[in-house]
Amino acid sequence: MRSLYFRITATFLLIVIISIGVAFLFTNQMFKRDARGQLPGQIDSAIERIEQLYAVSAPASMEQFLQEMSKQLGQNIVAISVRGTLVTAGEGSERLMGQITREQLSNVLGGYRVSVNVNRTEEEGPPAPFAIGRLVRLGNMNWAMFVQPNRFPQNSNFIWTAVTLLVTLLIVGSILILVAARYLVKPLKLMISAARRMAEGDFTVRLPARRGDELGELADGMNKMALSLSQLEMMRQDFVSNVSHEIQSPLTSIGGFAEALRSEELTEKERNRYVSIIKQESTRLSRLSENLLKLASLDSQQHPYHPASYRLDRQLRDVVLACEPHWVAKRQTVELMMEETLLTADEDLISQVWFNLLANSMKFAPEGGKISFQLTERDDKAIVRISDSGVGIAEEDRERIFERFYKADVSRDRSQGGSGLGLSIAKKIVEIHGGSIMLDPEADQTVGACFIIQLPLHPSPAEFG
Numbered sequence: 001m002r003s004l005y006f007r008i009t010a011t012f013l014l015i016v017i018i019s020i021g022v023a024f025l026f027t028n029q030m031f032k033r034d035a036r037g038q039l040p041g042q043i044d045s046a047i048e049r050i051e052q053l054y055a056v057s058a059p060a061s062m063e064q065f066l067q068e069m070s071k072q073l074g075q076n077i078v079a080i081s082v083r084g085t086l087v088t089a090g091e092g093s094e095r096l097m098g099q100i101t102r103e104q105l106s107n108v109l110g111g112y113r114v115s116v117n118v119n120r121t122e123e124e125g126p127p128a129p130f131a132i133g134r135l136v137r138l139g140n141m142n143w144a145m146f147v148q149p150n151r152f153p154q155n156s157n158f159i160w161t162a163v164t165l166l167v168t169l170l171i172v173g174s175i176l177i178l179v180a181a182r183y184l185v186k187p188l189k190l191m192i193s194a195a196r197r198m199a200e201g202d203f204t205v206r207l208p209a210r211r212g213d214e215l216g217e218l219a220d221g222m223n224k225m226a227l228s229l230s231q232l233e234m235m236r237q238d239f240v241s242n243v244s245h246e247i248q249s250p251l252t253s254i255g256g257f258a259e260a261l262r263s264e265e266l267t268e269k270e271r272n273r274y275v276s277i278i279k280q281e282s283t284r285l286s287r288l289s290e291n292l293l294k295l296a297s298l299d300s301q302q303h304p305y306h307p308a309s310y311r312l313d314r315q316l317r318d319v320v321l322a323c324e325p326h327w328v329a330k331r332q333t334v335e336l337m338m339e340e341t342l343l344t345a346d347e348d349l350i351s352q353v354w355f356n357l358l359a360n361s362m363k364f365a366p367e368g369g370k371i372s373f374q375l376t377e378r379d380d381k382a383i384v385r386i387s388d389s390g391v392g393i394a395e396e397d398r399e400r401i402f403e404r405f406y407k408a409d410v411s412r413d414r415s416q417g418g419s420g421l422g423l424s425i426a427k428k429i430v431e432i433h434g435g436s437i438m439l440d441p442e443a444d445q446t447v448g449a450c451f452i453i454q455l456p457l458h459p460s461p462a463e464f465g
Contacts, residue, residue: 012177020166040115043132043147046073050145051136062138063087076131078146079138082109096131096148108133108144118148187215191222203230247288250281294352294425305346305432307459312382313338315347316373319354323362330367338375341382344458349429353437356422357386357451364390364449380457385440387450398439402427434459 050069059065066077066089076090078097088097096118104114116131131148187207194205203226207219257274260266266274320334327334343350361371365388374385393401404424430437435455443450 009177009181012181013174016170016173016177020170024162024166039130039149040132043075043149044134046075047132047134047136047145047147049073050077050147051138054138058139063089074150076148076150078131080105080109080144082142090148090150092148092150096146099131100133100146104133105144108135108146109142111135116146116148184215187219191219194222194226198226198229201233203227203233247285250285253281254278254285288421292421305349307344307346309342309344310347312341312343312350312384312455313375315351316354316375316384319351319358320373323355323358327362327371330362330365330369332362332365332368333370335370335372338373339377341375341377342457343382343455345433345455350433350455353426353429353453356426357453360422361386361388361390361449364388366390377457381435382455382457384453384455385450386453387440387443387448389448392444392448393439401439402437430455 050066050073053069054065057065062079066079066087069075070077070089070093076092076096077088078093078100079087086097088094090096096116099116099118104116107114112135114133116133118130131146133144133146136143136145190207194207197205205226206223209216209220209223257278261271261274316338317336320336358371365371369389371388372386376383376385402423404421427437430453433455435453437451437453440450440452
């Protein structure tokens with residue numbers, strides 16, 4: 001009773017039955033309307049036939065003749081001669097006589113054709129709603145003849161044919177509906193089975209998507225969802241593996257050097273070096289934990305945002321000056337080519353983007369290398385281009401550089417103290433502000449990394465978070 005197959009079948013059958021009933025009632029009413037329009041002509045024909053048969057047969061008894069005509073034609077007949085003689089024939093003739101007024105009788109005897117409305121009760125059945133009165137010549141005398149059909153005309157053949165046709169339609173339609181409902185429900189059952197398998201963690205399931213209708217689109221959407229979930233599961237596993245590895249490495253170093261510090265044979269120089277390594281690894285752990293918390297906060301959409309208008313060119317200059325000791329220590333040169341730009345954004349979050357990108361540039365640019373910042377405005381957007389003269393990014397790594405924990409050169413990055421989260425955080429912050437960050441497609445990334453960041457100058461409130 002609760003299955004979709006039963007509901008579809010029951011719904012279709014109910015629709016068919018209602019449609020057949022409405023069609024029958026409508027057709028029946030149309031037939032009655034047409035019959036009512038033809039009724040006056042039929043009564044006139046009956047009166048003319050009575051007049052013609054009387055002239056041919058010349059019956060001895062007027063009453064017997066009209067009784068026979070009433071039976072053959074199915075009419076109620078009331079005939080009144082100019083001398084006042086009254087003859088009735090038919091079961092409803094007495095009731096018809098009671099409906100005829102003196103004025104109507106006078107008009108008919110005067111040669112006019114009149115219509116007599118007939119009142120009837122439900123118990124009396126459905127006779128014709130009116131009678132026709134005409135002046136006729138029967139023998140050598142004029143008669144006012146009023147004729148009314150015994151019953152409103154019903155075409156039994158039409159009703160039987162209509163009922164047969166509609167019942168046949170119901171039977172054939174029901175069979176086809178049962179087949180069609182099964183055809184519709186079958187792919188849905190496959191989708192239910194696939195959804196259950198995905199709920200159990202099997203993301204390899206695929207549905208046939210050859211149909212061109214909505215079910216085909218749904219199957220294709222579920223296939224894409226399964227693929228996305230599979231990729232998400234792989235990313236989750238990689239994420240857990242990377243986090244475990246990134247945490248395990250410094251913890252192993254800290255544990256090993258802490259154990260080594262127990263030795264009484266260590267020189268003061270070795271002891272200081274071990275303590276320095278433990279401090280460095282602790283700092284890396286702290287930085288990793290801080291980055292993970294920031295990413296979790298950004299992903300949860302609950303991170304506090306405080307957008308305000310400020311000078312972006314000044315912010316870039318302040319970030320470069322704040323990092324001056326680092327790039328000066330490596331004898332690097334930082335160029336700033338900026339237009340005065342007013343940006344509406346969360347200043348602290350956007351500042352994090354510049355610090356992360358500048359830190360990467362300083363890390364991978366060689367001693368004496370160059371780092372460049374260019375800021376322009378175009379199409380109501382602030383466009384920042386950051387490039388360096390470092391080792392660049394290999395082509396196979398360019399599509400994955402924004403993935404969390406992804407490192408193009410693991411050993412190199414670990415020696416530099418990186419965790420592979422800086423670009424992921426920068427990308428998330430930029431997207432929160434309705435902007436984009438990507439590698440410059442026109443730059444040669446093999447001779448230095450070059451990023452382009454686009455931020456709307458005046459984002460709508462909906463773009464935050």
